[in-house]
Amino acid sequence: MSPEENKPTDFIREAVAEDLKSGRFNYVRTRLPPEPNGYLHIGHAKAFLIDYLIAKEFGGELNLRFDDTNPAKEETEYVEAIKEDARWLGIDWGGREFYASDYFDKLYEWAIALIKKGKAYVDDQTAEQVSKSRGTLTEAGVESPFRNRSVEENLDLLERMKKGEFPDGSRILRARIDMAHPNMVMRDPAMYRIIHEPAHHRTGNKWCIYPLYDWSHGQNDSMEGITHSLCSLEYEIHRPLYEWFLKELGVFQPRQIEFSRLNLTFAMMSKRKLRKLVEMKIVNGWDDPRLTTLRGLRRRGVTPAAILDFIKRIGVAKADSWIDMALLDSCVREDLNKHSLRRMAVLKPLKVVIDNYPEGQAEEMDAINNPEDPGAGARKIPFSKVLYIEQDDFRETPPPKYYRLYPGSEVRLRYAYFIKCTHIVKDANGEIIEVHATYDPATQGGDAPDGRKVKSTIHWVSAAHAKQAEFRMYDRLFTKENPDEGDDFTAFVNPNSLEILSGYVEPHLASAKAGDRFQFERQGYFCADPDSTPDRPVFNLTVGLRDSWAKIEKKQG
RNA sequence: UGGGGCGUGGUGCAACGGCAGCACACCAGACUUUGAAUCUGUGAAUCUUGGUUCGAAUCCAGGCGCCCCAGCCA
Numbered sequence: 001m002s003p004e005e006n007k008p009t010d011f012i013r014e015a016v017a018e019d020l021k022s023g024r025f026n027y028v029r030t031r032l033p034p035e036p037n038g039y040l041h042i043g044h045a046k047a048f049l050i051d052y053l054i055a056k057e058f059g060g061e062l063n064l065r066f067d068d069t070n071p072a073k074e075e076t077e078y079v080e081a082i083k084e085d086a087r088w089l090g091i092d093w094g095g096r097e098f099y100a101s102d103y104f105d106k107l108y109e110w111a112i113a114l115i116k117k118g119k120a121y122v123d124d125q126t127a128e129q130v131s132k133s134r135g136t137l138t139e140a141g142v143e144s145p146f147r148n149r150s151v152e153e154n155l156d157l158l159e160r161m162k163k164g165e166f167p168d169g170s171r172i173l174r175a176r177i178d179m180a181h182p183n184m185v186m187r188d189p190a191m192y193r194i195i196h197e198p199a200h201h202r203t204g205n206k207w208c209i210y211p212l213y214d215w216s217h218g219q220n221d222s223m224e225g226i227t228h229s230l231c232s233l234e235y236e237i238h239r240p241l242y243e244w245f246l247k248e249l250g251v252f253q254p255r256q257i258e259f260s261r262l263n264l265t266f267a268m269m270s271k272r273k274l275r276k277l278v279e280m281k282i283v284n285g286w287d288d289p290r291l292t293t294l295r296g297l298r299r300r301g302v303t304p305a306a307i308l309d310f311i312k313r314i315g316v317a318k319a320d321s322w323i324d325m326a327l328l329d330s331c332v333r334e335d336l337n338k339h340s341l342r343r344m345a346v347l348k349p350l351k352v353v354i355d356n357y358p359e360g361q362a363e364e365m366d367a368i369n370n371p372e373d374p375g376a377g378a379r380k381i382p383f384s385k386v387l388y389i390e391q392d393d394f395r396e397t398p399p400p401k402y403y404r405l406y407p408g409s410e411v412r413l414r415y416a417y418f419i420k421c422t423h424i425v426k427d428a429n430g431e432i433i434e435v436h437a438t439y440d441p442a443t444q445g446g447d448a449p450d451g452r453k454v455k456s457t458i459h460w461v462s463a464a465h466a467k468q469a470e471f472r473m474y475d476r477l478f479t480k481e482n483p484d485e486g487d488d489f490t491a492f493v494n495p496n497s498l499e500i501l502s503g504y505v506e507p508h509l510a511s512a513k514a515g516d517r518f519q520f521e522r523q524g525y526f527c528a529d530p531d532s533t534p535d536r537p538v539f540n541l542t543v544g545l546r547d548s549w550a551k552i553e554k555k556q557g
Numbered sequence: 558u559g560g561g562g563c564g565u566g567g568u569g570c571a572a573c574g575g576c577a578g579c580a581c582a583c584c585a586g587a588c589u590u591u592g593a594a595u596c597u598g599u600g601a602a603u604c605u606u607g608g609u610u611c612g613a614a615u616c617c618a619g620g621c622g623c624c625c626c627a628g629c630c631a
Contacts, residue, residue: 035631127629134627138559172629182560184627193629213631237561237626315570320624324568327581412590446590457590522591549592
């Protein structure tokens with residue numbers, strides 16, 4: 001595919017191109033506006049990547065700007081975490097890092113200017129009174145009794161609000177627009193509220209009035225010379241206000257364009273509910289691999305490249321939509337298939353004894369590291385008389401279409417020998433504890449000189465050489481496509497979202513470092529967890545391989 | 558019954574008045590030292606009614622459905 005064909009087109013890119021062509025703007029600058037009150041999730045990744053890629057495609061730049069206008073909710077801890085996650089995603093803001101709080105002084109000046117124009121006033125009503133007098137969706141609001149105060153009185157009161165003379169909630173500064181406006185956002189929206197405590201994470205106790213989103217965002221965009229302020233659909237009705245403030249102030253007007261946010265099936269994207277999952281200990285922290293937080297995805301083993309590919313594939317539009325989690329899985333598999341080293345790991349071990357293999361003998365088998373990448377080379381893996389294979393790869397009585405090992409069947413041990421099952425040994429409870437087999441020495445490496453075929457190739461590890469390991473098998477966190485819908489999302493938590501298995505890996509894996517990714521052949525992609533110790537590596541299931549046998553088996557009932 | 562948006566296969570996105578296409582999912586087959594990957598193929602969609610037009614997913618009008626807005630959150 002040529003770069004030309006690969007170029008995504010969507011209504012936003014079309015609008016940007018058109019603005020450049022018409023001369024409305026002669027450069028492109030976008031912005032990432034996270035609020036430092038929580039960790040980033042894959043929904044943020046969509047927004048971030050749209051901002052970043054569009055700026056890049058049009059030769060423009062990207063500003064990172066923390067939207068820190070509410071000290072009651074925001075903390076420095078999140079600022080650092082957000083930067084770390086954004087960098088991991090591959091976003092480059094070239095040192096252009098700003099804060100809404102950088103502009104508090106200028107904003108205050110502008111508030112004074114609006115008061116002088118008669119476009120803003122201090123309202124002494126309580127929050128409840130303001131709310132009641134706003135009207136409803138179908139009825140106009142009523143004007144505040146304080147709406148027609150003199151400019152002097154408004155100026156005086158705003159200054160005293162700023163000085164901290166009044167308690168929280170006692171007064172607000174409002175824009176003077178139209179209490180009968182059909183768009184509720186335009187009914188004299190609040191601009192400043194009084195907040196004494198806690199101290200702001202950057203400005204400390206300098207301020208006790210803080211701007212609201214509507215009174216801050218557009219002005220910040222304007223000051224930074226943002227050309228395209230891209231945001232999600234819920235801000236569409238705020239656009240008239242965004243434009244109203246800039247027009248009244250007579251300053252540079254960026255263009256706000258809205259797109260639909262990401263909804264992913266079986267995932268939780270609400271910051272509040274994410275927090276609840278963590279606080280209720282339903283998951284083990286913000287980086288729990290079952291979460292679609294960027295930290296969770298990273299710990300799970302998902303790559304930034306897979307996320308980027310995913311975001312490109314889902315496109316940009318305005319329709320409310322739900323993306324199938326299977327698409328993310330597909331992107332992850334595609335990337336990992338190309339890049340991860342193959343290893344053998346037995347998750348649910350079953351002992352196999354090769355009766356005709358000499359006791360005490362061991363040999364080294366050649367194994368390819370990644371058939372998709374010849375440059376990845378090969379390795380040696382030890383083979384001996386006693387092995388572990390996967391419990392699923394043996395059946396005492398095979399169902400139809402079962403190609404693997406069962407009494408009398410012959411299979412290939414990957415990169416080793418053909419073996420034929422002779423008999424099994426059970427314990428007192430009737431559980432199979434050992435499978436006995438004979439091997440064909442002529443099939444060394446896995447090829448039969450007489451040309452005979454086997455239906456199946458299975459993986460194994462040598463019991464004497466294998467390393468014990470823990471496997472954390474993750475499944476979707478919720479049992480419902482949209483857990484956010486309904487009274488209590490915790491009712492839809494999948495009780496089997498984590499299964500911990502104890503098994504064996506080939507010796508090479510003893511040295512796996514946290515974050516290393518592998519494909520365990522015939523199983524799936526795994527990522528070494530930070531909980532790993534030299535004695536006991538821990539691997540997280542990133543995503544399983546496609547499993548057409550599982551489908552056949554399911555159909556058989 | 559205010560205002561703002563959105564309706565294309567199961568899901569998501571294209572087609573910008575001229576043969577409705579791509580991806581994921583699904584199903585069937587080929588190949589296979591991973592029942593993986595890869596390859597081939599099948600099925601499956603324009604919310605509805607009317608209008609304009611030689612021709613409408615696209616333009617116009619009405620209807621229906623869904624989403625957002627009554628925070629001193631963002």
